[in-house]
Amino acid sequence: MLSYILRRLLYAIPILIGVNLLTFALFFVVNTPDDMARLQLGAKHVTAEAIERWKTEHGYDKPLLLNEAATGMEKLTNTIFFQHSAAMFAFRFGKGDDGRDIGNEIRTRMGPSLAIALPVFVIGLLVNITFALLMVFFRSTYLDLGGVVLCVMLMSISGLFYIIAGQYFVAKLWNLLPISGFADGADALRFILLPVLVSVVAGIGSGARWYRTIFIEEIGKDYVRTARAKGLSEVRVLFRHVLKNGMIPILTGAVVVLPLLFMGSLITESFFGIPGLGSYTIDAIQAQDFAVVRAMVFLGSFLYIVGLILTDISYSWVDPRVRLR
Amino acid sequence: MNAQAVVLWTDALVFLLLAVVAGLVWTIRRQEHLRAPWGAVAQRPMAMAAALVLAVFVAIGLLDSLHYRERLPDSSADAPQYSVEVLSVFDALVGELRTQKEKTYSAPLAMQLYAKEFVERDGVTVRDYPRLVHGGAHLADAAARQPDIVRRVAAGLAQGLAASLVAFAALAVWRACRAGVAVSAWLDDWRAGRLGWPARTLTGMVTLLAVLGAVLLQLTDVYHVFGTDKVGQDVLYISLKSIRTGLVIGTLTTLVTLPLAIVFGIVAGYFRGWIDDAIQYVYTVLNSIPGVLLIAAAVLIVQVYVESNPQSFDTAAARADIRLLALCVIMGVTSWTGLARLLRGETLKLRTLDYVEAARAFGVSHARIIGRHVFPNVFHLVLIAIVLDFSGLVLAEAVLSYVGVGVDPTMHSWGNMINGARLELAREPVVWWQLGAAFTFMFALVLAANLFADGVRDAFDPRMGGRR
Numbered sequence: 016m017l018s019y020i021l022r023r024l025l026y027a028i029p030i031l032i033g034v035n036l037l038t039f040a041l042f043f044v045v046n047t048p049d050d051m052a053r054l055q056l057g058a059k060h061v062t063a064e065a066i067e068r069w070k071t072e073h074g075y076d077k078p079l080l081l082n083e084a085a086t087g088m089e090k091l092t093n094t095i096f097f098q099h100s101a102a103m104f105a106f107r108f109g110k111g112d113d114g115r116d117i118g119n120e121i122r123t124r125m126g127p128s129l130a131i132a133l134p135v136f137v138i139g140l141l142v143n144i145t146f147a148l149l150m151v152f153f154r155s156t157y158l159d160l161g162g163v164v165l166c167v168m169l170m171s172i173s174g175l176f177y178i179i180a181g182q183y184f185v186a187k188l189w190n191l192l193p194i195s196g197f198a199d200g201a202d203a204l205r206f207i208l209l210p211v212l213v214s215v216v217a218g219i220g221s222g223a224r225w226y227r228t229i230f231i232e233e234i235g236k237d238y239v240r241t242a243r244a245k246g247l248s249e250v251r252v253l254f255r256h257v258l259k260n261g262m263i264p265i266l267t268g269a270v271v272v273l274p275l276l277f278m279g280s281l282i283t284e285s286f287f288g289i290p291g292l293g294s295y296t297i298d299a300i301q302a303q304d305f306a307v308v309r310a311m312v313f314l315g316s317f318l319y320i321v322g323l324i325l326t327d328i329s330y331s332w333v334d335p336r337v338r339l340r
Numbered sequence: 341m342n343a344q345a346v347v348l349w350t351d352a353l354v355f356l357l358l359a360v361v362a363g364l365v366w367t368i369r370r371q372e373h374l375r376a377p378w379g380a381v382a383q384r385p386m387a388m389a390a391a392l393v394l395a396v397f398v399a400i401g402l403l404d405s406l407h408y409r410e411r412l413p414d415s416s417a418d419a420p421q422y423s424v425e426v427l428s429v430f431d432a433l434v435g436e437l438r439t440q441k442e443k444t445y446s447a448p449l450a451m452q453l454y455a456k457e458f459v460e461r462d463g464v465t466v467r468d469y470p471r472l473v474h475g476g477a478h479l480a481d482a483a484a485r486q487p488d489i490v491r492r493v494a495a496g497l498a499q500g501l502a503a504s505l506v507a508f509a510a511l512a513v514w515r516a517c518r519a520g521v522a523v524s525a526w527l528d529d530w531r532a533g534r535l536g537w538p539a540r541t542l543t544g545m546v547t548l549l550a551v552l553g554a555v556l557l558q559l560t561d562v563y564h565v566f567g568t569d570k571v572g573q574d575v576l577y578i579s580l581k582s583i584r585t586g587l588v589i590g591t592l593t594t595l596v597t598l599p600l601a602i603v604f605g606i607v608a609g610y611f612r613g614w615i616d617d618a619i620q621y622v623y624t625v626l627n628s629i630p631g632v633l634l635i636a637a638a639v640l641i642v643q644v645y646v647e648s649n650p651q652s653f654d655t656a657a658a659r660a661d662i663r664l665l666a667l668c669v670i671m672g673v674t675s676w677t678g679l680a681r682l683l684r685g686e687t688l689k690l691r692t693l694d695y696v697e698a699a700r701a702f703g704v705s706h707a708r709i710i711g712r713h714v715f716p717n718v719f720h721l722v723l724i725a726i727v728l729d730f731s732g733l734v735l736a737e738a739v740l741s742y743v744g745v746g747v748d749p750t751m752h753s754w755g756n757m758i759n760g761a762r763l764e765l766a767r768e769p770v771v772w773w774q775l776g777a778a779f780t781f782m783f784a785l786v787l788a789a790n791l792f793a794d795g796v797r798d799a800f801d802p803r804m805g806g807r808r
Contacts, residue, residue: 033625041637050644069767167794170786171731173738174757181766281632282739300636301744308633316628321626 016331023327027320031104034316039100048069048075048095054303055112063084063231073306074098074109096120099309108310112302121289121292127197128279128291130207135214138274140269143222144258151230163227169220178286181213195288210287214280226265233261263333270326274318278311344422346407350588352667354405357595370670377720379797385541389793391787392545397583404430404584407657426657428586434577435562440474442572445764448773449563451476451485465590475564489559496558500551507550508543569772570760579777581752586785589737589747590730591670596672597679597729602722605680606714609687610706616684623677631674636745638670639663658750667747671733679725686718720800729792731786738782754778 053061053067070076077095101107108117123315150162186194192209233239234257242252279293288294299307344480368374379389406429415421421747431438445454452469459470471477479485516526556576559565566575608619608779626634646659690696691714699709740746741755749756 029621030624030628033621034629037625037629038637041634044639046641046644050648054640054644056481089721167790168787171783171790173758173782173786174756175734175738175742175762179758179762179765179775187765278630281743296630296633296771297743300633303640308636312629312633315630315633316625320624 020328023324027324030320031313031317033099034313035103036313037098038309043095043099048073051075051303051305070089073112085129094268099306099316103310103313108284111299111307112304117307119296120307121310121314124279124290124295127203127278127289127322128193128277128284128289128293130203131210131214131283131287132208132276132279134211135218135280136269138211138271139215139218139222143219144265146219147226148253150227151234152249153233154234163224166220167229168225170224172217174217174219174282177213177217178283181209181216182286183211185212195286197289206287207272210289214283223314225249225280225331226261229264230257230261232285233257235316236282266333267326267329271319271322273325274321275315277318279316330337342411343408344411346409346426346655346657348407348426348658349480350592350661351405351407353592353595353665354402354588357591358402375800376402381795382537384795384799385538386791388538389545390497390749390791390795391709392542392549393784394792397785397788398588399552400580401584401587403433404428404581406430411657412476430580434580436485437574437577439566440574442472442475442564442568443470443635444568444572446472446475446564446568446572446577448477448565448567449485449489449559450567451479451482451563454769454771472564474562475568475749476562478562483674483788489563492558492562493555496555497551498731499558500554501547502719503554504543504547507546512786516741537566564592566777569774570764575757575774575777576587578752578757579754579781582754582757582778583785585747585751585753586734586737588664589671590733591735592665592668593671593675594726596669597676598722598726600672600676601679601683602715603726604676605683606687606710606718608680609684610691610710610714612688619680619684623680626674627677629674632682632740632743632745635667635670635792636743638666639745642666642697656750660751661750664751667745671736675729679722682721682725683718686721690714690717724793724797727789727796731789732795734782734786734789740779754782 022220048070049066049148052066056065056069067076075095077098083115102109103260105305106118108121111117111120127244146162152160182194185191186209193206194209195206197203238260239252239256247255277292278296279289279291281293281297284291284293285291285297292314295307296311297313298304354685355513368378387713407426408428409422409424409426410422412423432778443453446452447454451472453472455469456467457470459468459478461468473661475782476485476488477512479488512526512530516523519526529535530543533540564574566579569575569578604619608616642663646653646662653662696709696713699713737746737753738755738758741753742759747753757778759776761771761778764771764774
């Protein structure tokens, strides 16, 4: 088991290097620092000196891969690649265009992101499973058919609609909760409630429908027939057998997104003014702050790979037949 | 020539896609085992009703993909100059809907502007809601508006019903004659649902669409049915123009996805070994990068490219079009991994089956085995993936436009409509019609696509047989 985890961790390194090289190619080779400077300074009053100054300020005035002018190890280290891309492996992200340290920013913004993403994840899972079980319990009745049609309709509505409608009705028209914003401590609950509610409702359609297919598949298996033959009640079959076994694919499927919860949700956070990593990313994209975007790409892929490893471990944990070697 | 045809990149690809689909339909019709599941799809009332709605959307999108530029009236015949504005056949068909502009916002079916202005009335300047230039211009006063709308809706209803009744009668006579039975017998079969196709649902759906179309036609003549936007453009027109953008994103993206997913997925599963490792490595890397950020980077690159090569893009439409194409390509590049993984798993299973082993023992080449034995057996997965992905892509466009990395801001799209209108909810009175129209159209298209996808999946996926 331990050697398996170690091997997976080692396997993660080439993937992170791949991500790193790809982002380096996208942000420095295809889109040269000169292009970035021109985009940042605006097309109208761009002089060669202004571009040079911008590049020096941001540390992009070095050669890309190999510094011919330097000596010894400096040849490799005093380059854009080493200082801006390779440094990420040590989680040194440098500074954003606003001069703030990105690593610091990430640490302070993870809290608010988690405050939204974690409740959405947990409550969403519970709500979706409840709805799915209800539909399975009433399967092949009109109640079930209605539930499925409702799910398809819910998932056909744009996610933006849920947010805008939620903000408009709950916050503006009925004045129940603040439209947007965030606060520290217990006061935060007021601000968290609406985004969590909206995100959970937005996820019901696809979530409940997906879990329903898992349970329906489970219910057609032999052990369920055996349980019924023993004379167990339908409710007992559903909760003791189907739910328990259906949870295996549901939970292992959910594990992969667990680390990504730190990244927060782009749209929800920016609409509700939550100072988390999601709104940080959106602001960076809109301000074309490449240092932040690169840092978020690296962080996102790092967390995704952690999620993949956790998934493998959770498989062997819930299902002892799966042996990891 | 009074016009010059303009073929944008996405136009060409849309028609290429149409040709591919036509070729596929022709192939499928000739092969019994491929035709059978489609026959099953055609049996499903829900799927066919959805397909009908989709067909209407596709028709509008295709008409909107035939672009041209009008000749400027004052240019000579031998050295023609063409307008910089790129129009489409759809624009020509809707006629005045495009050109009838107001000054700014106006509510649906209104005859007055949204905001008060100083207007001169009987020689006195008063502050009042000015009349619209086009909306309700034929009315004498505000009291005449309601009865006029009711009259027009009733007329539209009557026309729609009459048209569909005539069409239905013609259909009944034609089918009855072909089948060699009395018309009344055919009608009995129709009522009992014994025709072998979901006739009642489809008749109802056609009637519904005809009535809807007729009512809209009656009203758009003299009103702005969904109101006007900030610059006074008719919102119904913008919503209809956005259909093409949504369809292009939903379909062209899969055109990019498919070759990547099919080739890499099957090759990885078939050859295994280091090829499998390499392909898995590539898709894990691509998968692990947050999609939005990759799309953002690619869109920025295209923006820089367009700005540094202005000579290649002579019209605003061409610039917006290349960005749309880039968006489709990059979304395709980020989204092929899921299907590739699915195909790889399926191919791993298939390659151990007896008939594949036998083919290999006979010395059949790898390419031939993949082409004749593997690909046809995973094709249903590809098909299911296409229809399932479509609705997600249409919804993603709105989100990306909000983030600022979606389609060009000058392009008509539901995402841009939502993005431009979401702050207007803070106004008093609320400007809701732009958001409402965008969400309604999007909902109609995505719901139809989802219901159709369900039908296709149920018919093709053997595991789902009988169960919903």
